[in-house]
Amino acid sequence: MRNRIVVSLFCAFLFLMSAACGRNESSSSASSVSKQEWPSELHIGYQKSSFSLFLKEKGYLEKQLQKHGTQVKWFEFPSGPPLLEALNAGQIDVGYVGGAPAVLAQANPTSQLTYLAYEPEVARAIIVPKTSSIRTVTDLKGKKVAFGKGSSAHYTLLTALETAGLTLNDITPVYLQPSEARTAFERGDVDAWVIWDPFLADAEVNGGARVLIDAKGLPKQYGFIVGRKEYVKQYPDAVQTVIDQLNKVHQEIHSSPEEAAQLLAKETKIGTEIWKRTLSRRGYGVFPLTKEVVDAQQRIADRFYEAGLIPKRIEVKDAVAVIKQ
Structure with a gap:
């Protein structure tokens, strides 16, 4: 009888230990999943x-x-x-x-x-020097226009030209990043520049620029x-x-x-x-x-x-x- 009691108690101990291990493993697994939800x-x-x-x-x-x-x-x-x-x-x-x-x-x-x-x-526009003879989008035909290739300015230019019945083939594109385009614009190496704020605002105030057409009336x-x-x-x-x-x-x-x-x-x-x-x-x-x-x-x-x-x-x-x- 004593032996049977000892065996029963031992089995119960093993069961409790197994359950505890299971809980620890589940907790560890849950912790692992939780950690994976946030990157390092x-x-x-x-x-x-x-x-x-x-x-x-x-x-x-x-x-x-x-x-x-x-x-x-x-x-x-x-x-x-x-x-x-x-x-x-x-x-x-x-x-x-x-x-x-x-x-x-x-x-x-x-x-x-x-x-x-x-x-x-954000505000975007095509700008020209204040003293430029370019007064309308139509006047951009044959002119050098600076803008970032594939940028939001690219689409602004494309849609602006369409308002005058022109395409990108009617202008000479000069692909430049904003800092490079600003230099080219002020030196007169390009006739127009398509740009967004705050570079646009800076060019208007400090770069001698005049807005030819802005994006307000163009596709969003x-x-x-x-x-x-x-x-x-x-x-x-x-x-x-x-x-x-x-x-x-x-x-x-x-x-x-x-x-x-x-x-x-x-x-x-x-x-x-x-x-x-x-x-x-x-x-x-x-x-x-x-x-x-x-x-x-x-x-x-x-x-x-x-x-x-x-x-x-x-x-x-x-x-x-x-x-x-």
Whole structure:
């Protein structure tokens, strides 16, 4: 009888130990899954003309993500096309670009781009020297026009020329990044320049520029927060945190433009008054994608295909991410 009792107690002990081990293994497994929901690093691409720069300087994103062991690394780009090249190459995970660069990136056979959210348009225009004899878009025929190839300025120029019955074949394109284009514009090496804020505002105030036509009456072109597909799929919470914090700085800038202009001026070496001008004529907020926005982006894709700027037709909606909003 004593032996049977000892055996029974031993079996009960083994059962309890097995159950405890099972709980520990389940807890360990759950912990492992939890850790996998947050990346060890987040690489963000930004441009000096975007509010991502303000987010970088404020450190809000780092404060939120360090709770989950995620380190944020920032990479600066002069415009959207090189930023998206880095995204397709896996060098960055999230970034901000204009509509036109996103279309070109999506048309790449190895595209990793996915649309996450959008921002309102920024001011864009075609400018000429104040003393230029160019008075209408029609006068651009045969002239040298500077702009970033594949940038939002590219689409601005394309649609502006169409208002005068012209195409890109009617002008001489000079593909330059903003800093290079500013130099060429002031030296008189080009006849016109297509550019966006704050570079536009700076050229108007300090660069002897006159607006020939702005983008207000042209087809809309939104800004986009974009991500690398695999990263977005694997780490949706981290990506949502980026969107939330960007929206936070949008509201902060909108409510305190004076302070924002001073910070942005310090970081970009573009004057405070220029940033005040820029901030006064743009919209604010980071929003979930809507049909209207996707349709506007699809029009860019269709026009670029018709102009021979992308090799195939694309469906913008195929690259729209579904994440928490």
